[in-house]
Amino acid sequence: MTKTIVNSWNEWDPLRHVIVGRADDCHIPPAEPALDAKVPEDSDMRGQWGRRPQDTIDRANELLDGFAALLEGRGIRVDRPTPIDHAQPATTPDFHTDSQFGCMPPRDVLLTVGSEILEATMSYRCRWFEYLNYRPLMQRYFEEDPRFRHESAPKPRLTDADYHPDYLSDKIGNAKRLEWAAAKHFVTTEEEPLFDAADVLRFGRDLVVQHGFTTNLKGIEWLRRHFPDHRVHAVNFPGDPYPIHIDATFTPLRPGLILNNPQRRLPDAQRQMFERNGWDIVDAAQPAHNSPPPLCYSSTWLSMNVLVLDPKTVCVEASEVYQMEQMDKLGMNVIPVALRDAYAFGGGLHCCTADVYREGQCEDYFP
Numbered sequence: 001m002t003k004t005i006v007n008s009w010n011e012w013d014p015l016r017h018v019i020v021g022r023a024d025d026c027h028i029p030p031a032e033p034a035l036d037a038k039v040p041e042d043s044d045m046r047g048q049w050g051r052r053p054q055d056t057i058d059r060a061n062e063l064l065d066g067f068a069a070l071l072e073g074r075g076i077r078v079d080r081p082t083p084i085d086h087a088q089p090a091t092t093p094d095f096h097t098d099s100q101f102g103c104m105p106p107r108d109v110l111l112t113v114g115s116e117i118l119e120a121t122m123s124y125r126c127r128w129f130e131y132l133n134y135r136p137l138m139q140r141y142f143e144e145d146p147r148f149r150h151e152s153a154p155k156p157r158l159t160d161a162d163y164h165p166d167y168l169s170d171k172i173g174n175a176k177r178l179e180w181a182a183a184k185h186f187v188t189t190e191e192e193p194l195f196d197a198a199d200v201l202r203f204g205r206d207l208v209v210q211h212g213f214t215t216n217l218k219g220i221e222w223l224r225r226h227f228p229d230h231r232v233h234a235v236n237f238p239g240d241p242y243p244i245h246i247d248a249t250f251t252p253l254r255p256g257l258i259l260n261n262p263q264r265r266l267p268d269a270q271r272q273m274f275e276r277n278g279w280d281i282v283d284a285a286q287p288a289h290n291s292p293p294p295l296c297y298s299s300t301w302l303s304m305n306v307l308v309l310d311p312k313t314v315c316v317e318a319s320e321v322y323q324m325e326q327m328d329k330l331g332m333n334v335i336p337v338a339l340r341d342a343y344a345f346g347g348g349l350h351c352c353t354a355d356v357y358r359e360g361q362c363e364d365y366f367p
């Protein structure tokens with residue numbers, strides 16, 4: 001077995017080692033403020049909670065195992081989390097919730113920057129203990145790689161003071177949500193630093209972080225202080241009424257090229273850094289589906305939640321015909337990967353993975 005090296009500075013350098021999540025024992029957690037704000041108002045998930053049906057867990061695991069095998073077949077080392085008992089309640093002195101979420105998707109929890117893997121604060125109570133699913137891997141990397149820095153951001157208290165009460169209604173309506181998103185009024189307050197790792201995109205020396213439901217400005221400031229050698233940029237996508245996680249909105253494919261969700265356009269002022277340096281930001285193709293699969297938190301825009309294996313090769317979900325066609329036109333070699341029946345467990349091909357090792361070093365793409 002090869003010894004681990006932790007090293008990854010961006011979203012596109014050649015991938016050599018990755019974590020792929022598992023669907024085992026995943027739960028739909030009970031109602032809580034930040035989670036409810038993300039569940040679409042017409043969703044079949046409203047009012048439901050409990051362990052996900054076993055047949056859906058089995059199917060999602062079949063797809064995740066297939067994806068892991070595909071990556072291994074291309075010479076990429078794949079590690080998997082060790083599921084904890086997600087039926088256990090999560091209780092701290094500050095809150096109680098009756099179940100946890102799962103060990104999908106790892107991208108939400110683990111942020112790899114160079115030789116560091118940082119466990120995010122998370123912003124849902126049901127995800128407070130989720131890092132424990134990955135601790136066996138972190139311990140192993142710590143033993144095998146003397147340069148590996150295992151870091152954990154300060155655990156948040158997640159009291160009611162972390163959430164704006166006006167988001168607790170399930171009848172807010174899309175127009176009001178868009179108005180709030182444009183005003184940067186999100187469900188999370190500025191009580192304490194909060195961030196999910198999937199709100200961060202890595203561009204070498206620059207980290208681009210979405211300010212939204214799962215990451216607040218204090219969380220971005222915490223990242224800025226934690227990574228003093230990086231430039232940390234806060235971005236917003238005002239067209240998104242449920243803004244969590246940047247990776248179905250803004251998808252770098254290689255140096256100089258980013259896909260942007262056409263319904264969640266990066267504002268002009270925030271595009272300047274890219275445009276000044278000759279980067280193209282192109283509209284992503286439309287999703288192939290009109291609605292997400294059953295019991296799914298995410299939008300149909302998981303179509304653009306792709307995993308880049310190297311600057312010429314990208315994994316795209318196999319039913320996303322328009323996205324595959326666009327990738328092909330952009331000069332990428334496309335590997336179709338069936339994953340749609342696992343979307344309900346927390347996301348697509350980028351979400352369900354976390355980088356451990358990509359070739360390459362820290363570059364400055366925006367001098």
Ligand code: ABU
Pocket residue numbers: 198244245246247248297298299300301302346347351
């Ligand atoms: N975890 C990515 C979800 C983003 C979206 O629902 O569009």
